[in-house]
Amino acid sequence: MSAKLEAIGIAKRYGDSVALEPTDLAVQAGEFLTLLGPSGSGKTTLLQMISGLVAPSAGRIEIAGRDVTHVEPGKRGIGMVFQSYALFPHMSVWDNVAYGLRMRRKSREEVRKAVDDALAMVRMSEYAKRFPKELSGGQQQRIALARCFAYRPSVILLDEPLGALDKKLREHMQSEIRGLHKELGATFVYVTHDQDEALTLSDRICLMNQARIEQVGTPADLYDRPATRFAAGFIGHSNLLEGAIDETRGAGGEPILLAAGGRIPLPVNTPVAPATRHTLLLRPEAPRLVEPQSGFVDGTIADIVFFGSDTRLQLSMNDGSALSVRCGRSLSPRIGDRVGLVWDPYRTTLLHA
Numbered sequence: 206m207s208a209k210l211e212a213i214g215i216a217k218r219y220g221d222s223v224a225l226e227p228t229d230l231a232v233q234a235g236e237f238l239t240l241l242g243p244s245g246s247g248k249t250t251l252l253q254m255i256s257g258l259v260a261p262s263a264g265r266i267e268i269a270g271r272d273v274t275h276v277e278p279g280k281r282g283i284g285m286v287f288q289s290y291a292l293f294p295h296m297s298v299w300d301n302v303a304y305g306l307r308m309r310r311k312s313r314e315e316v317r318k319a320v321d322d323a324l325a326m327v328r329m330s331e332y333a334k335r336f337p338k339e340l341s342g343g344q345q346q347r348i349a350l351a352r353c354f355a356y357r358p359s360v361i362l363l364d365e366p367l368g369a370l371d372k373k374l375r376e377h378m379q380s381e382i383r384g385l386h387k388e389l390g391a392t393f394v395y396v397t398h399d400q401d402e403a404l405t406l407s408d409r410i411c412l413m414n415q416a417r418i419e420q421v422g423t424p425a426d427l428y429d430r431p432a433t434r435f436a437a438g439f440i441g442h443s444n445l446l447e448g449a450i451d452e453t454r455g456a457g458g459e460p461i462l463l464a465a466g467g468r469i470p471l472p473v474n475t476p477v478a479p480a481t482r483h484t485l486l487l488r489p490e491a492p493r494l495v496e497p498q499s500g501f502v503d504g505t506i507a508d509i510v511f512f513g514s515d516t517r518l519q520l521s522m523n524d525g526s527a528l529s530v531r532c533g534r535s536l537s538p539r540i541g542d543r544v545g546l547v548w549d550p551y552r553t554t555l556l557h558a
């Protein structure tokens with residue numbers, strides 16, 4: 206049970222301030238789409254207009270091809286989960302999960318089966334008789350999920366549902382939510398400001414910035430081919446190398462970017478004009494260490510940061526800029542060492558200003 210969801214020219218203003226510029230977004234039936242972006246970028250506003258809790262200033266919302274812009278939240282066939290679990294404190298777990306079903310006037314037998322199934326799905330069946338205050342934060346959030354799943358909505362909206370949990374529990378709940386999405390088969394729209402969470406969970410990510418969509422794509426699209434400086438900086442670790450295109454091309458006809466104190470080859474067909482300034486994204490895992498003066502750029506190891514699975518070198522480049530490079534555990538670099546770097550030019554991305 207899943208439905209396609211579409212926002213068409215949807216926008217929100219509060220007086221003179223713009224919470225969301227006119228925005229188009231289509232979420233496929235059964236897809237897990239994440240709205241990712243910094244605080245204040247308009248994620249909650251967009252989600253709440255989909256839910257019907259906030260009325261748009263312009264545009265419309267369609268669910269399964271039906272215009273629901275003027276349909277009240279309870280009649281849109283959607284479920285919602287928020288950061289604060291909003292469980293009723295005076296009701297048992299079982300009654301909390303049953304509440305929405307009773308409101309929908311389901312028969313006693315239907316309610317019993319739906320509640321039991323939903324509690325089993327979040328593995329909380331043994332806790333049915335407890336009260337919310339007798340549960341941990343993670344358990345309460347599981348009940349909030351069960352309460353939403355119980356009436357089998359075809360679209361589920363989640364606004365930072367794991368925001369209140371500590372890191373370890375959050376990671377555990379992430380894999381549970383991913384599993385529940387598969388099991389339910391519903392369309393999920395998930396809000397977070399945490400890039401790792403978005404990369405882990407999503408079929409696609411809608412990256413938001415300053416009241417508009419910056420880029421929509423798969424996690425790999427956003428990581429490997431960020432469209433803008435903002436996208437490159439927000440997702441993953443990045444080095445941004447700034448410089449001008451050299452007047453002369455390289456031996457293979459490739460354009461050369463003068464940056465980080467070196468001559469950096471770009472893919473041969475990169476459309477650039479000489480003397481124009483550009484920014485190149487170089488992920489820390491792309492370069493390989495070589496002898497000084499035998500790579501594209503040279504630097505001095507200024508710091509070595511241990512990350513468990515690998516080591517991150519902070520390099521001070523010849524032009525004074527800093528560069529972060531991942532290095533395998535087999536090498537044993539020392540602070541003060543001079544190193545050169547080479548990489549596959551096709552693993553870099555030239556960014557728009």
Ligand SMILES: Nc1ncnc2c1ncn2[C@@H]1O[C@H](COP(=O)(O)OP(=O)(O)O)[C@@H](O)[C@H]1O
Pocket residue numbers: 219222223224225242243244245246247248249250251
């Ligand atoms: N009820 C409101 N009245 C006025 N401004 C609001 C209201 N709700 C949100 N905003 C503003 O809209 C912008 C987007 O907010 P929001 O959608 O909550 O961002 P996010 O969820 O990405 O943190 C922010 O600048 C916020 O201050």
Ligand SMILES: [Mg+2]
Pocket residue numbers: 248249250
């Ligand atoms: Mg928000």
